[in-house]
Amino acid sequence: MRIGVIAIQGNVSEHVEALERAISERGEQAEIITIKHKGLVPTCNALVLPGGESTTLGRLIVREGIADEIRAVHAAGMPIMGTCAGLILLAKQGDEQVRKTHQHLLGLMDTQVNRNAFGRQRDSFEMELDLAFLKSPYNAVFIRAPAITCAGKDVKVLGTVGNMIVAAEQGNLFALAFHPELTLDSRVHQYFLDKVFL
Numbered sequence: 001m002r003i004g005v006i007a008i009q010g011n012v013s014e015h016v017e018a019l020e021r022a023i024s025e026r027g028e029q030a031e032i033i034t035i036k037h038k039g040l041v042p043t044c045n046a047l048v049l050p051g052g053e054s055t056t057l058g059r060l061i062v063r064e065g066i067a068d069e070i071r072a073v074h075a076a077g078m079p080i081m082g083t084c085a086g087l088i089l090l091a092k093q094g095d096e097q098v099r100k101t102h103q104h105l106l107g108l109m110d111t112q113v114n115r116n117a118f119g120r121q122r123d124s125f126e127m128e129l130d131l132a133f134l135k136s137p138y139n140a141v142f143i144r145a146p147a148i149t150c151a152g153k154d155v156k157v158l159g160t161v162g163n164m165i166v167a168a169e170q171g172n173l174f175a176l177a178f179h180p181e182l183t184l185d186s187r188v189h190q191y192f193l194d195k196v197f198l
Contacts, residue, residue: 003196004044007034008060010052010085014181019048022189028197038065042072046079046196049086051143051179054115057085058104067106074108079172079195087175088113088146095149109173110152117147117164117177129178131167132158133191140166140178147177 005015016032023030035041047070049057061067074080082090091105093112103115118125124144128137140159147164151157159167166177172195180188 001028001030001196002033002044003030003046003048004033004035004040005048005050006057006061006066006086007036008052008064008066009056010050011083011179011181012050014179015048015050015083018181018186018189019193021184022186022193025186026190026193026197028193030196035066036064038069041066041069044073044078046192047073047081048192049080049082049089050181051084051086054085054088054146055103058089061089062104067104070106071108074106074172077172079174079192080108081174081176081192083176083179083181084143084145087148087177088115090173090175091148093150109168109170109175110155111148111165111168111170111175112150113146114149114164115146116144117149118142118145118161127161129159129161129166131188132156134187138180138185138187139183140180141182142166142178143182145177148175 090109091111091113092107095114129140155170
C-alpha cells in the first residue's frame with residue numbers, strides 16, 4: 001500500500017506524520033511518499049493534496065505534469081483527499097479571485113469555491129466542528145481558509161460553518177477547508193484511510 005502526498009508546496013511533512021500516526025493506530029502498514037515530479041502518482045493507492053498557496057500549487061502541478069496524472073487516477077477511482085488549498089484545486093469552479101488570477105483547477109469535484117472565504121491569515125481560527133462521519137466534535141484549524149459555496153447533487157456535505165461548506169465528499173474525493181494534519185486527533189485521516197484500506 002502506497003499513499004502519495006503532493007509535495008511541491010504547503011503542509012507536506014505534517015500530512016506525512018499524521019498519516020504515519022493514523023496508519024500505526026490502525027495496525028496497518030503503508031509507505032508514505034512525497035511527490036514533486038510526474039511519474040509517481042500512478043504508483044500510489046491514494047493521494048493527498050495538502051494546504052498551501054493554491055495559485056502556486058495549481059501552476060506547479062500543471063508545469064510538472066502532475067495535474068493530468070491526478071485526473072487519470074481520479075477517473076480510475078483512487079481515493080484523493082484535498083485540504084485547504086487542496087479543496088480549491090479539486091473544484092470545478094472558483095470565485096472571481098480564482099478567475100482573475102487564472103488559477104488552474106483540476107475540475108474534479110462538482111463544487112464552486114470561495115478561495116478566501118474566512119478572510120486573511122490574521123483571521124485564522126480554531127473551532128469545535130460537527131462532522132457527519134464523527135460521533136463528537138472535531139477541533140478544526142482554519143488558516144486563511146476557503147469554503148465551498150455551491151455543490152452539485154452528487155456532493156455529500158459533511159460539515160458546515162454558517163452557510164458555507166467546509167467538508168464534503170463526492171465518490172472517491174474528500175475535501176476539507178481546514179487542516180486535520182495540525183492536530184493530534186487522527187479521526188479525519190482515519191476516515192480517509194477507511195477508503196484506502198477497503
